[in-house]
Amino acid sequence: MSAQGFGASVRRKEDRRFLLGKGQYTDDITLPHQSYAVFVRSPHAHANLGAIDAAKAKAVPGVLAVLTGADVAAAGLGGIPCGWAVKSKDGSSMVEPPHPALAQGAVRHVGDPVAMVIADSKTAARAAAALVDVDYQVQPVAASITAATAADAPLVWPDAKGNVCFDWHLGDPASTDAAFAKAKHVVEIELTNSRVAPNAMEPRAAIGHYDAANDHTTLYTTSQNPHLIRLLMGAFTLKVPEHKLRVVAPDVGGGFGSKIYHYAEELLVAWASRVVGRPVKWTSDRMEAFVSDAHGRDHISKAQLALDANGKFLGLRVATLANIGAYLSTFAPAIPTYLYATLLSGPYDFPAIYAEVKAIFTHTVAVDAYRGAGRPEATYLLERLVDKAARQLGIDRIELRRKNLIRTDQFPYQTQVALAYDIGNYQATLDMALASIDHAGYDKRKQATEAKGKLRGFGISTYIEACGIAPSALVGALGARAGLYEAATVRVHPTGSVSVFTGTHSHGQGHETTFAQIISEKLGVPVENVEVVHGDTDRIPFGMGTYGSRSAAVGGSAIVKAIDKIVEKGKKIAAHLLEASAADVEFVDGKYRVVGTDRAKAFGEVAFAAYVPHNYPIETVEPGLEENAFYDPKNFTFPGGTHLVEVEVDPETGVVEIAEVAIADDVGVVINPMIVDGQAHGGLAQGIGQALLEEAVYDADGQLVNGSYLNYVMPRAADLPFFKVGNHVTACTHNPLGIKGVGETGAIGVPPAVINAVIDALAPLGVTDISMPATPEKVWRAIQAAKKGA
Amino acid sequence: MKDFQFHRPSSVAEAVALLKARPDAKLLSGGQSLIPVLKLDLAEPSDLISLAGIGELRDIRVDGDRIVIGALVTHDAVHRSPEVQQHIPALATLAGTIGDAQVRNRGTLGGSVAHADPAADYPAALLALGATIATDRRKIAADDFFTGLFETALERDEVVVAVHFPIPKRAAYAKFSHRASKYALVGVMVVDTGHNVRVAVTGAGPKVFRHANIEGILERDFAVDALAAASTPPDELNGDLEASAEYRAHLITVMARRAVQACL
């Protein structure tokens, strides 16, 4: 291993440009003759569209065009496609409604785009947008799961009876019924998983540039997966062959899932550039982002846990209603199904599980993957339920978990919900987290808290997730309309420096550093001599992008495959230079060496020979040193661990403060500990954000009540304690790096730990339930209600 | 934001003359309330008249039994002022709770007072301390100044020049911040002038108000426990997503207790 290889906290190479303010984000790009687009968005959650009068808007000086749904239809643009098809229990296909880029006939959520105004300046475009006169005939609204599933609820789509998109299930109902029949105890819970808005720091933006001379389109966009966007635009929406479309996702300021999807604005700027004959730029503002970016979570669930007399889990039944919004976003159907119900075994040994999920259309913006995507919802449900069982049965919460965690000798472990866990050590992460938080000293800390007139609570969550998405054949069988492999090119330059081209995309994760470390580890090249290129379909062979904590596990594995090919080819060149047989040459510490001798050639010398092939095995080996590889994962990876939280509650105000957070994760092999810790920190901030602060609230009329930072509560540094982060490594068994993935662990593991801690603090007062987010008023009310009940 | 004409007068008289000549003009101080309003197109002034060039508005001085703070003094300058910290520490503390560092470095006392946001902090201090607002033409008692939601006794072309704060015997401010905006969800300023007790509440209602019930209780017994009897009818308080009127009413008592505790 080199000093910059695995285990080294190499400083992030990309931070220099970010810290100097020299990042190149989409909005930083200004093309010659660029024009500006502003969208007219529906202020109503549901309305039929009458006439759209753009005469006044078109008269504003500088306005180039006002485009509507009719223009989109006339141009033959395709609707925004859904990338995952889920089938209902009865075998029928999900209801897949049309999704025109600009509304046609009706609008179905606040923020639904109705018209696009393009002008010389953003100011002119904004002024004109305000003058577009739209005849909205307001219709009844169903803006929540509860409203949409009520008898006689207004329908979002006529074809979706009862607003059900699909009614799906997983697991074995008969064996689950049998498990409940013999159970000594049955514990029930009903809970909601609150809706959140993703809020990446950089709002979405896109620039379309149609080059008429070459009949070629370039799209700059804030995407986590430029090739996926090109695929969808090429095949479905813009309908041009791939070589006529270049998609560039330059520096991107956070995504958290919300920048995976193909959004209408991407198609519209690309098309509008053709219409007006100039580049067209659109940059979302924050309030627009709140009503147009896909949201996350939003479930209502009922679950039952069956236990035997000793507290051993016998079975689990779950029925979930998942809000999917008004339109199907790219991966929306997969989130509450294959990324949710498949995780309901958690880290536990469950003999039987049966889960039913209904996806419900509502008059709200689409719901799709948000950091964790399905797995936080599963973890929250399970960990709240396990805690409730412990209280109901009078068993210590840690002990109940210990009784049921999958033992190390049970791996590989086949769950009752399709997944097969390859490896893990849940006891080790539990012990590590308990030691890290000094659980033995808890009572002392509790006394100190009580001396201040406050309440202290301890919360635990033992969790698992599935990452490294995913084996293509498997996800294909489950309804994915794409493969989920990854691609890489490793180009060794003549002097031995290296360019890596990856199909993953870095929007905060630090790939430019960690992927350089993979090269350093494997080839002995210093990270300074490695360039990592991503985000441009013209430069990257192919790739499915970054989400689901897949970049290192899947993208990194593709890089390793390419490196392996380089090393093999280099062996043949080195053998020639060393006048030995390739079978006798080994590659160690950045050198090719004849086994058992000190005769060696440095990697750089071999690279040079490959490009200056004077003394070279030219008959059998091609010049050059560059290799492509595609890697299709063999299984999901299964990071997991234990998240512990201690809170202090002010009983007078209901304010919850996080006193301690200690986590022990098993994310597999760690490349850069600093970056891995940073990913954990970010995930924890968002997980704590959901548990205590954030919630996207729609009123009955479908207005997003808190769609700005005046009242949507984002977590800030001052809301969070110092995190104690530990890693216990069991290496993933089926990918070449042993990596599992770390991008989402914090957001998945911590929310139930926070809520369990709040409930623990309030339990002496008689409080048994609190929903996310545990706001001061909610906590105060729970205390008042418990006092009245007592 | 629409186009506007920009002016930078060097005296208050000049500013007033500009205001009189241009009926759709607005004064600009720190811009921390006005610029967001302009960005959202909620106001479209023809002219912005910046007070930044008028140096005399930046003074803080002790004048006998009062502290006089110029309209252009930033929240941060009040927070750090040795005079304020020595004579009315509660006011320095209050200024330090406003928004965040950027807002405190730009936002001004005069702007905050003139803007009269129902959740702003200074109005509670002005009202509880019995301050006087000095303008280009007159002096207005705080009790007469805050007339409604974003409404004051100021005339359209009137400029706040300074605020005179009488130095109290003891005072304290307790604030429960809105978790997103950091404005006061409920802010309670308790002042013992030496002659009487004045209590002002911000954030909870459509405008800052004096709390007669709590003042009466504290006049009789300036003690934390005395406030067990305090109450606020919720019907005139604000209720929103962040806090219902009932919860705000409860927080008024809690914050009043904490302010009294801090006075002792």
Ligand SMILES: Cc1cc2nc3c(=O)[nH]c(=O)nc-3n(C[C@H](O)[C@H](O)[C@H](O)COP(=O)(O)OP(=O)(O)OC[C@H]3O[C@@H](n4cnc5c(N)ncnc54)[C@H](O)[C@@H]3O)c2cc1C
């Ligand atoms: C993110 C954020 C958080 C904030 N949090 C808080 C908070 O916690 N507590 C709080 O109290 N405030 C808060 N504020 C508001 C802040 O304190 C503002 O600075 C203040 O309300 C206005 O002062 P200004 O100098 O910025 O005035 P400006 O924005 O320049 O002006 C505000 C209004 O006052 C008028 N005006 C300005 N100066 C004068 C004058 N001398 N005479 C007459 N009229 C004048 C202007 O014409 C305008 O109508 C926050 C603001 C932001 C942006």
